Amino acid sequence: MTGQIIYSVKGESDELKAAVASAQATFKFFWRELSWEARRIVKSLDMAAVKMSFVLDADDPDIPAVENMWVTDIEFDGESISGVLMNEPRWFTSLKASDPVTLPLAALNDWMYVRGGHVYGGFTVDALRSGMSTEERDAHDRAWGLDFGKAGSVEVVPAEEGQTPRLLSRNLDRAQDRQTLAALERSEHPMALNMRDKVEEGLRQHPEVIREPDAGGWLLLHREVLAGNHTVVRALLRHGADPLTSNCNGQTSLALARAAGWPRIVDLLEGKDTDYQGPVESGGFPVWPIGLALIAAALAWLYYLVIEPVRAAAAGLSNHIPGPINYAAALLILGFGLAGMGPWYYRLRLRTPKAGSSRVLDLVAMIGVMGLGLVLHDYLGSYLISHR
Incomplete structure (x- = not known):
């Protein structure tokens, strides 16, 4: 995601601030994974959560300006993140665990999902682990019961079967990081490729899902663009989806693609995808x-x-x-x-x-x-x- 404000705590290290910026820049990969998890009959993720910054309005100098807390059951509309608070607040006394919360995307502090015990994301967690001794890090990982990988590097998507994991530095400040992110932004989620024929068949059988907005005032095209699902977006356009229709927030599909940072979908919506042949022909x-x-x-x-x-x-x-x-x-x-x-x-x-x-x-x-x-x-x- 682009152009986000970072809520920071007074005295917070530059390492943590950089980790928050990296988490915000890569949040789209978290949301793409959740878009496919919602389709799975048998769930694949052990856990998925975001860490959000809750601003405190307190006169007590001993209370921080911001309390960071993990939130699960995530929903995202391109502007705000909603979910359920996972832990009891320490200072934010107006909330308790399991309360529903909604905060702007700018309040995102970190994100993380777990598959098979392995962690993807977790930029601020990596910043904390990197500052620990080996013994402290081992104790930390045992307490979580998760595999966080090598300190100093982060994975944002699972590696394809038989392929080497694509590791990023926590600060995303290397040329290799930029190359890896550019490749990931133009890659497809494996489920998008596997379900290509089913998506086409479903749109042929139920064309009403293309034009009817959901309860939130979004077309299916808007949802798939935000999630970066290029294959599904192409299928929707081929079956007559209107890319110029705005959602309830006044955002067109192109505006969503640009804001989220999906260049391949931007090219498609701007007519620059030379492989796209327009809508399907009847008969x-x-x-x-x-x-x-x-x-x-x-x-x-x-x-x-x-x-x-x-x-x-x-x-x-x-x-x-x-x-x-x-x-x-x-x-x-x-x-x-x-x-x-x-x-x-x-x-x-x-x-x-x-x-x-x-x-x-x-x-x-x-x-x-x-x-x-x-x-x-x-x-x-x-x-x-x-x-x-």
Whole structure:
């Protein structure tokens, strides 16, 4: 996530502050994992939680300005994190364990999920462990009963089977860290690849899930964009999801993708994904042959409307040109044919706002074609009159 404020405690070490910044920068990987955990019938995670900074309003100098506490049962809407408090507060007396809480994303202090006893995330935990002696660190890990890995490095996603774990430095300040993060941002969650066919089948059978917002006012497209699920986002777009529709917070899919930091999805929504071929065709028949036939029919009609009267005038024969609606209709058919020859028009269309049930580009194209038809008719009429 980008541009987040960090709530810090007076006297907090620079190491802990840097760890908080790293946790905020990589929170999207935590949320992507939780998006797939919610789909699993048999749960894979032993635990998933975030550490949040609760600001205290106290005059007592012995009480810190911020109390950091772990929260589980996480929900995220792109702006705020909600969940249930895991531990009893020490200073924040208005809360108790198991209370529901909601805080802005800027209050995120750390995140962590556990699979098979192994910890992913935990940047501030690593900062604390790195400052311990070997004996203290071992005691700490035994108390948690978890494998935190080597002190000084953090994993944010599990390694693929048979692959070396992709380790990051806690401060994310190495060139290798930047390369690893860039690769992870453009990678897919394994479940997204495994469920590709099921997702397509589900959208075909239940198209209503594409257009109907959930109880929170979000489309499925918004949820999948925020979670960074590129494969699902592509499938939704292919089945007609509208990327320009805003959620209840006024955020479009593109705004969510940029805020979360998913460059591959940003490319897709901006029409820069060269592998994306636009929406699926109804009936499974490719559109380009129809487009080609429309182009041929329009050109033949325009030949009759334009070339034949000009040839007749050149030969000194009397002629009569059809009404302007014929020229507009021929140009309109030509436009439909060109739009059907590839995804270029669809990609351009997605980048224009909606006007009622249509796109601005559609309206501009229709008006432009009608105007061009009138101009062509009038110009041809003037030409023929001058050559009589």
